[in-house]
Amino acid sequence: MSVIPEQRVPNSYRTGPDERGHFGLYGGRFVAETLMPLVLELEQAYADARADPSFQVELDDLLAHYGGRPSPLYFAERLTEHLREVSAASGRQGGAKIYFKRDELNHTGSHKINNCLGQIQLARRMGKKRIIAETGAGQHGVAVATVAARFGLPCVVYMGATDIKRQRPNVFRMKLLGAEVRPVTSGSGTLKDAMNDALRDWVANVHDTFYIIGTVAGPHPYPAMVRDFQSVIGRETREQMIEREGRLPDTLVACIGGGSNAMGLFHTFLDDRAVAIYGVEAAGYGLDVPNGHAASMSGGAPGVLHGNRTYLLQNDDGQILEGHSISAGLDYPGVGPEHSWLKDSGRVNYVAVTDKEALDAFQLCTRLEGIIPALEPAHALAYVKKLAPTLPRDNLLVMNLCGRGDKDIFAVAEHLHMEM
Amino acid sequence: MTRIDKRFVELKRQGRAGLVTFITAGDPDYATSLALLRGLPAAGADIIELGMPFSDPMADGPAIQASSQRALKAGQTMRKTLAMVKAFREKDDATPIVLMGYYNPIYVYPVDGFLKDAVAAGVDGLIVVDVPPEEDVELCLPSLKAGLNFIRLATPTTDARRLPQVLANTSGFVYYVSIAGITGTVAPDLADVRAHVGRIKTKTSLPIAVGFGVKAPEQVRAIAEYAQGVVVGSALVSAIARSLDAEGKATRATVTGVLGLVGQLAGGLRQPAAAAAS
Incomplete structure (x- = not known):
């Protein structure tokens, strides 16, 4: 196991992750075999998109005229x-x-739209036909439902039953935007359980589904990709x-x-x-x-x-x-x-x-x-x-x-x- | 040779496929679970997969999620799971036990100590769902070094390019996941499964066991025609769930009911197909 000695100051803090998706001890790709080929496909697709100047040009245009950037x-x-x-x-x-x-x-x-615009562009590039996401407060769910509506893709958002109760306005917004909000009752019915169920959905619908993760977590390349978009x-x-x-x-x-x-x-x-x-x-x-x-x-x-x-x-x-x-x-x-x-x-x-x-x-x-x-x-x-x-x-x-x-x-x- | 290797040699000699049964350690409580575990070989289980309960079983469907929750609620821990294997080994030194679950409880144990204790308890192999070949240095290689089999899952999404990597450090047997999905949900398309298993067979001499979504004796029999093992899990933990009383406690029917079901599933593997049809 490679552990970066904590005392050593690296030359740069901005070069991570390594090619295996590790930030020192952290990160990696700890997913079931069914998802592994998809995670690798996503990594490749994201690398291709980054190398294609038109991808960033289109994203910048959306961020400016749809997202409202720059923010003051x-x-x-x-x-x-x-x-x-x-x-x-x-x-x-x-x-x-x-x-x-x-x-x-x-x-x-919220800031969630920055990442969602990036990922939906990638989903479209990859020819995916269906969008799934997890949400806690509902800010990410609303942003996903928004970009799914904008690009005409069906969207399922997993949300803990407990969170649905305490974030009602966002649940209603997602529904208005045409997303299906699936309540998650397993575990404690909050964000981690919603993420479990989104992963279960992804495993069962690998052929056509793109999973828009809302934060800088998950298997590589998500942490780096979401960071780049944010x-x-x-x-x-x-x-x-x-x-x-x-x-x-x-x-x-x-x-x-x-x-x-x-x-x-x-x-x-x-x-x-x-x-x-x-x-x-x-x-x-x-x-x-x-x-x-x-x-x-x-x-x-x-x-x-x-x-x-x-x-x-x-x-x-x-x-x-x-x-x-x-x-x-x-x-x-x-x-x-x-x-x-x-x-x-x-x-x-x-x-x-x-x-x-x-x-x-x-x-x-x-x-x-x-x-x-x-x-x-x-x-x-x-x-x-x-x-x-x-x-x-x-x-x-x-x-x-x-x-x-x-x-x-x-x-x-x-x-x-x-x-x- | 591990107990797993020996068991597959013996099954080959008998000319039949093995029944691989999954239950979660500590479901619905330690004592009942140990009684179940001890009863499985006589009921017809050839290999036992013992689930290490985890709070967040991402690759599992509702039945095994609930089973994990019941075990944790009853106070099951990794140390108790290893103690259960040790108790089983006092009376049975032949039936292979494979621990199945997720990485985090092993990681925090931590890995070295876990492998040492698992070997000492009489564990034969590991299936850890969320450690793919890309992370082999974490657990797979140390497990092999400790003398355990590391059984990898191959899935419908494991393409020809990736298969050699999946098979590379696999030992004991290959677990073919019959559906792209979570455990115990949809029924596999048996023709598809047969084609995939045939493809894997051209790349490895290891036995192949098929699981995820296998519930009924006729599915077991059909898969046994071309695979060396058939795994049944969700159906058994669902039987545990059905046997519980209103408070979720085990009843007299819990052990007998589950072992009876194992007997039915095993029956199909122990008689010639022609006799079963007549």
Whole structure:
């Protein structure tokens, strides 16, 4: 087994994965034999598409005119001021200058569309006739249903029965878009079980079906492919920040479930060693509460699930735990393998915030900036609240506001005991 | 020679195919599962596949998923599964046992310790669904080195180009998955299966067992005409499920019912086809 020594600093953090889909110890292709030929076919098709300039041209056109890119880089002035006051109150004169990367303004309301447009283009190139997907919060499901409608392909979305209850608006949107939403009752009825059932569907329909995985996880080439499609976030951020401030940002913050929005923002900056990078996991009820959080890196251990080796929430016997988070998009028991590698290598700092901290940040953002964030980036924001006051005022901080919170208003009302 | 190799030699001598039975270790509870395991050889099982329960059995249909859940709920762990094999071996030193399941519980055990304990317990082979030839260094090669058979799945999607890679480090037997799908769901197209098995036979001298979707004695008999083994799993764990009481506990019918079904399936393999027809 090849394990990259943790102490050694690589020449570049941006060259992974290797030809076998490994990021150091993590990643790989741990799938059943039935799927193996498909995974290899997909890898080849993606390599061909990347070598074909017309593929990127078509994708860029769709991202611009259908997806609404580039998304703005917005200076969150009142939040910045507020956290400078917090800093001053604690006797410091700090308070980073906070920018939001506004990926919640994309079509369908989150960063998920970036990846879905890429994968549906690939599915069409490969002549696939049917689209399947898994979804947790429903943001990915809505984005898949959207691109399937746009290109006239039938679409089945697997969604945990528990998630269907707490994300009703997105379920209705998927149905309106013509997708069939199949409730998953096995296991805990959340995202991991939806992914199991999507894999089962794929195995049974290998001849005509394309599986659009929504995050930087799964068997190779998915983690690299989804990262590449999401990296538009970081590339734009780099250009926009140089245009506005004349230099690179100092600090990046993004929430981590599977980790696609975070990888999209981080990847471009991994070799800019002066840029401090923070990935924020969901600590749920608290990292010390058994099975009460969804922080696979802060509170899990390496294991193999859903086609890749990565940090997982699991017990001593290797059984996968359900995890918990207020956010349906974050309570996945795994994380993308590249994040696991970046954690071990020390390049990215992975931290966690609780449900309560995320809810507080959700309200703060709403009141101060007039932006209702999704509960997922509310986790990133909660960490910004802690971090920004400790940083100097000239520190340029970018937080990925990767989704809008319309879908969460019912859940938030319940948690805040508010009448709608 | 492992017990698996010896058993196939013996089956060849008898001129018949073997019945390979799958149950999940610890389903519906440890004691009942051990009683079932001990009863399988006399009921007609030639080779036993013992499922290592996993929370997320991605290649399995509803019947085996439920069986895994029952076992975990009853407190089954990998250590208990190995203890069960050890207990079985006290009274039976001939029937091969193949542990079947997913990689993660082995990976966290971890691999070296697992292989050592499995060999000590009397395990003969492994089928680990989510470790393809591309990841051979993980588990396949260490298993072979430890003296276990590593049984690989070949599937309808394993094309001619890929087959040699699948067969390369396979030992004991080749498990042909009769459908592109999950366990225990649709019935295989038997003509298709026969063609695929014929194709694999030209590339290996290993015995071939066929499974996934095999439920009925007549399917077993038909497949036995050209394969050396027939695997039945979902039908048996479904029989376990049907025998349970309202609280999901084993009843007196659990062991007798499942072993009775094994007897019916085995019957078709132990008499000449002509006699069975008359």
